[in-house]
Amino acid sequence: MSTNTANQKALPPLWRIDMLGGFRVSSRNQPVDRFPTRATEGLLAYLAFHAPHPASREQLIEMLWTDVSPESGRHNLSMALSFLRKVLEQEAKPGSVLLADRSNARLNPDALQTDVHLFLEAIKNAEKSGDNQEKRVLYERACELYQGELLPGFYQDWILPQQLRLEDLYTRAVHHTIQLLEQAGELERALQTAQQTLERVPLYEPIHIEIMRLYVQMQNPAQALRHYEVYKNHLQTPDYAGSSSAIHELAAQIRQQSPTVSAPVSMPVPSDGSDMEAALDWTFQHAPERALLLVMALTPFWERKGDWQRGEMWLSRMLTQPELEDSARSSLLTQAGRFAWRLGAYHQANQFFESALEICKSMKDHPCVASVLHSMGLVAHYQCHYPRATTLYQQSLKLWRETKEPRGIAHVLTSLAHVLSVRGQYGQADKLLQEALSRSLTTAPEARALAFSNLAFNSILCGDPALSKQYDEQCLAIRRELNDQRGIAATLCGLGWSALAMKDLEQSERYHTESIAIRRSIGDRPGMAHVLCLFARTQLAQNHLEDAESLLQQSIQRCKEYGNQLYEAMGLEGLACLYVKQNRIEAAARCLRDAESIRAAIGAPVPVLDHDLISEIKQFVKRLG
Numbered sequence: 001m002s003t004n005t006a007n008q009k010a011l012p013p014l015w016r017i018d019m020l021g022g023f024r025v026s027s028r029n030q031p032v033d034r035f036p037t038r039a040t041e042g043l044l045a046y047l048a049f050h051a052p053h054p055a056s057r058e059q060l061i062e063m064l065w066t067d068v069s070p071e072s073g074r075h076n077l078s079m080a081l082s083f084l085r086k087v088l089e090q091e092a093k094p095g096s097v098l099l100a101d102r103s104n105a106r107l108n109p110d111a112l113q114t115d116v117h118l119f120l121e122a123i124k125n126a127e128k129s130g131d132n133q134e135k136r137v138l139y140e141r142a143c144e145l146y147q148g149e150l151l152p153g154f155y156q157d158w159i160l161p162q163q164l165r166l167e168d169l170y171t172r173a174v175h176h177t178i179q180l181l182e183q184a185g186e187l188e189r190a191l192q193t194a195q196q197t198l199e200r201v202p203l204y205e206p207i208h209i210e211i212m213r214l215y216v217q218m219q220n221p222a223q224a225l226r227h228y229e230v231y232k233n234h235l236q237t238p239d240y241a242g243s244s245s246a247i248h249e250l251a252a253q254i255r256q257q258s259p260t261v262s263a264p265v266s267m268p269v270p271s272d273g274s275d276m277e278a279a280l281d282w283t284f285q286h287a288p289e290r291a292l293l294l295v296m297a298l299t300p301f302w303e304r305k306g307d308w309q310r311g312e313m314w315l316s317r318m319l320t321q322p323e324l325e326d327s328a329r330s331s332l333l334t335q336a337g338r339f340a341w342r343l344g345a346y347h348q349a350n351q352f353f354e355s356a357l358e359i360c361k362s363m364k365d366h367p368c369v370a371s372v373l374h375s376m377g378l379v380a381h382y383q384c385h386y387p388r389a390t391t392l393y394q395q396s397l398k399l400w401r402e403t404k405e406p407r408g409i410a411h412v413l414t415s416l417a418h419v420l421s422v423r424g425q426y427g428q429a430d431k432l433l434q435e436a437l438s439r440s441l442t443t444a445p446e447a448r449a450l451a452f453s454n455l456a457f458n459s460i461l462c463g464d465p466a467l468s469k470q471y472d473e474q475c476l477a478i479r480r481e482l483n484d485q486r487g488i489a490a491t492l493c494g495l496g497w498s499a500l501a502m503k504d505l506e507q508s509e510r511y512h513t514e515s516i517a518i519r520r521s522i523g524d525r526p527g528m529a530h531v532l533c534l535f536a537r538t539q540l541a542q543n544h545l546e547d548a549e550s551l552l553q554q555s556i557q558r559c560k561e562y563g564n565q566l567y568e569a570m571g572l573e574g575l576a577c578l579y580v581k582q583n584r585i586e587a588a589a590r591c592l593r594d595a596e597s598i599r600a601a602i603g604a605p606v607p608v609l610d611h612d613l614i615s616e617i618k619q620f621v622k623r624l625g
Contacts, residue, residue, distance in 0.1 A: 013110065013112050015112040020116060020150060020166070021146075021149070036083055039064040043081075045154060047105065048107060049116055060077055084098055097112070116150070119169075122139070161551060165546075171204060171206070174207065177190075178214075182214075188218075191218070209247050211227050215227065248345055288321055298311075299311060302339070311335070311339045327365070327368075329356075330360050337353040344563075350376065353379070357369065360372055367400075370396045370408055371396075371408065373392050374392070377391075377393040377412075386604070389415075389419055393412055397409065407440070410451065411436075416432055417430075422461075424605045433454055433458060445482060446484075452472070452474045453471070456469075456472040460501065460607075462609070466498070468498045469498040475494075485518055489519045489531070493512065497534050500541065509538050512531055512538060516531055525558060525562075526558070529559045529562060532554050532555035533559075533570050536548045552571050565598050568598060569594075572591040572592075573595045580617055
């Protein structure tokens with residue numbers, strides 16, 4: 001009897017279900033290719049991912065058959081479970097794989113093996129191991145198991161948070177693997193690991209930084225710069241326009257330390273705009289005065305598409321021309337600064353703006369000075385240097401009022417109001433925004449959308465989510481008409497925030513999911529920090545604590561990467577709320593202290609919307625701490 005039991009335990013699981021990079025189901029290497037419905041596949045995927053935990057029938061019906069009557073939903077679930085039982089238990093005893101009763105359904109974990117569970121187990125064991133060799137092997141195993149994002153092509157609400165969590169765990173495992181290989185002196189393997197990672201996350205900037213750094217360690221700075229140029233070409237494709245300043249600063253540092261190494265010329269990548277790029281390159285070489293006109297004409301095009309890296313490259317190239325008139329040079333410098341600001345290269349942006357400001361002042365061009373001051377204020381604003389931003393905005397506004405230019409006035413009023421909102425001065429912010437809206441009615445639609453967006457932001461902070469929703473809906477209509485993808489994603493994020501505040505969690509999750517999908521598709525990593533923070537709060541409100549913690553940690557990390565202290569504080573407050581739910585009082589107290597310190601440093605009090613919640617958490621922590 002004991003021998004039979006031992007032999008049974010030694011047998012491999014009957015089923016293998018893979019969910020990373022695609023959905024694959026097999027038994028003894030015989031795949032299951034056909035399912036009667038997509039919902040049946042989704043049911044098996046959910047049960048496999050969450051094994052051995054049971055799911056209620058009501059939960060499964062609500063997730064997979066939302067558009068049918070309750071009776072039809074129950075019937076559909078019964079039919080799907082019957083099909084799965086027939087397939088999964090064709091070579092096993094009835095009830096040995098699929099365990100279902102009138103209330104719940106689950107899979108027997110002893111009867112199946114999933115790549116997700118193996119991946120998580122490898123990472124867990126690596127984190128516990130005290131031996132570097134064993135730790136490295138386990139992390140490498142985890143990286144090997146991660147064949148791509150979780151369940152691509154499946155769109156149930158539960159999947160996206162898990163996709164983000166597993167991708168984050170994967171990139172962490174890669175970093176640990178590279179670090180351990182470096183410590184062992186295996187630089188070639190470390191480089192190979194980093195390069196293989198790009199097959200999974202091709203535009204994940206930290207891995208490109210690792211590759212450049214490894215090339216430098218291997219005494220090959222020229223190859224590091226060549227890789228940088230390849231990365232920049234990827235940035236110039238229409239579907240990606242986001243990067244931090246870290247990789248650009250690293251490239252500059254490599255050039256400075258290796259002055260004899262010159263970077264290869266960055267060639268335009270084949271795309272729908274390749275002919276335009278070739279024409280611009282030819283014009284720059286043969287008719288530079290016409291190239292200037294062409295670059296300035298294309299600048300709004302790059303701005304709208306989000307091709308900031310491409311725009312900054314061409315503007316910087318034009319600035320190398322020695323015989324530029326002051327007005328042209330100031331325009332080029334100003335727009336190059338705006339693109340650098342968009343890319344998060346704040347120091348470089350300020351250098352462009354300061355040079356432009358000096359020229360504009362020498363020409364006594366007040367509109368030009370006002371525009372540059374506003375742009376400098378935006379840089380300070382995004383770095384959460386609110387007093388400096390306010391001073392620059394006020395100086396810009398004074399000049400715009402003197403010139404009586406409604407569009408310039410509207411833009412600066414909107415920026416100034418945003419700072420006032422963050423600092424808790426909601427009434428003053430609303431007055432400025434109403435004036436901005438009235439002035440923007442006769443100007444460009446982008447200005448109206450921006451005014452509506454900031455009115456929504458001010459309304460949500462001061463505790464009026466219904467009004468915030470109305471403003472964001474007006475903003476979204478304009479931005480959809482303009483096909484402004486970044487603006488659409490930001491507005492959807494705002495609508496999700498309003499829905500969350502109004503306790504409409506399903507709608508909040510839907511808005512945030514759509515916003516995340518857009519930001520991921522265009523590579524907007526800075527913007528992801530915002531939406532992940534708010535999406536995590538939606539998960540927290542539904543008591544999905546594991547998902548919420550993972551999303552908040554990701555948001556905080558990205559906020560630190562891009563210097564967004566305001567959303568870092570919000571993320572820490574979200575973690576404090578989560579830790580209270582888990583009765584982790586010391587951790588909650590630490591998060592609250594860190595958040596208070598950040599808010600005090602940047603002068604941004606807790607908004608009215610969150611005041612009661614944060615006060616309640618503080619009292620709870622104080623009482624139990």
